[in-house]
Amino acid sequence: MPKEPSRTVSKLIFLGITSLALLLTGCAKQEIFYWGNYENTLFERYIENDNSQTEIHLQALIQDAQNANRRVPPGVYADYGVILYKQGKEGKAISFFDQEKKLYPESSILMNKLIDSVNFQKKGSVVSKSSDAVKRGGNNE
Amino acid sequence: MNKLWLFLLVSLAVTGCARKPADNLSVFYAHRPKSIVVVPVLNETDELTAPSVFITSISRPLAERGYYVFPVYLTDMILRDLGLVDANHIHELPPGRFYELFGADAVLFVTIKNWSTKYILLASTVEVEMSYKLVDTKTGLLLWENEQSYVHSSSGSSPFTVVASAAAKGLLSDYLPLAQQTNSEAFFPPKGVPVGPYHADYQRDQNQFQ
Numbered sequence: 001m002p003k004e005p006s007r008t009v010s011k012l013i014f015l016g017i018t019s020l021a022l023l024l025t026g027c028a029k030q031e032i033f034y035w036g037n038y039e040n041t042l043f044e045r046y047i048e049n050d051n052s053q054t055e056i057h058l059q060a061l062i063q064d065a066q067n068a069n070r071r072v073p074p075g076v077y078a079d080y081g082v083i084l085y086k087q088g089k090e091g092k093a094i095s096f097f098d099q100e101k102k103l104y105p106e107s108s109i110l111m112n113k114l115i116d117s118v119n120f121q122k123k124g125s126v127v128s129k130s131s132d133a134v135k136r137g138g139n140n141e
Numbered sequence: 142m143n144k145l146w147l148f149l150l151v152s153l154a155v156t157g158c159a160r161k162p163a164d165n166l167s168v169f170y171a172h173r174p175k176s177i178v179v180v181p182v183l184n185e186t187d188e189l190t191a192p193s194v195f196i197t198s199i200s201r202p203l204a205e206r207g208y209y210v211f212p213v214y215l216t217d218m219i220l221r222d223l224g225l226v227d228a229n230h231i232h233e234l235p236p237g238r239f240y241e242l243f244g245a246d247a248v249l250f251v252t253i254k255n256w257s258t259k260y261i262l263l264a265s266t267v268e269v270e271m272s273y274k275l276v277d278t279k280t281g282l283l284l285w286e287n288e289q290s291y292v293h294s295s296s297g298s299s300p301f302t303v304v305a306s307a308a309a310k311g312l313l314s315d316y317l318p319l320a321q322q323t324n325s326e327a328f329f330p331p332k333g334v335p336v337g338p339y340h341a342d343y344q345r346d347q348n349q350f351q
Contacts, residue, residue, distance in 0.1 A: 029341070032205055033204060033205065039317075042196070043317065047193050107209060107211070
């Protein structure tokens, strides 16, 4: 118990130092986007050649960003759309390309191309279901 | 990672806030790109995995400068689908191609000029030399360029000690912090790229650059 006051003092000193540090980093701000483990997913895909966890990681990133009321980074919805497309979920894929476009109009030209291409292939796959199997097989490239 | 950012932000706060406007950025200011596509990294070294390590750590710092950065993995896939695999070839395409393909305002060409580890008895150093060129896709004009070179030594008490010693061990995943550091510093003032429309300081950061 007699130690309480000195603890308070050291707490105050700590607070003082912390606020000084905050003042010094006056230009510092929170990041614009919520990145979660996005760089890890890229590392897995590029370097470990393993995209088995990508879907789970991107899902978590989107969920966490929404929960924290933060902005999903450029490209995340598009990346997720591609994964859905490879799983043969064309409709869902298109909805994610649309979300990317809505959040980032700069992506419109590319997203429209992807949407058109998926729609075109969707019509084709009514005729031949085998193309879906090919896509699924190509998932573990 | 957090420590790196803190270090970076502190140095920004201390050094970045009072500089004269740069005149070599006039072309940049005349075009002001909003979106950037980063194409595969050109590798002039023997370290085969270096381009992958750099490409995975480039989107975040660049987007945090306020730009729409096209997803690098998807970009890679699209280029491959078109038979564009060789970075040398991709870097020589007319810049207008990147507008046609992606609708990007600007294309970023990154070249790894040097990436080597040297061992001197008990110490080791990692040398990294990078070049960054941002080109307008509509006019082909060079908007911004930067050359960064670093020597991280494992001797002494530099903050890069851990990185350098890890690199000396040849662990690929430990190169990542080095790439992250290099890419972040390349895009931030005083030599970095002015901020884009998603950044709060858009059009108000002219005096941060050399």
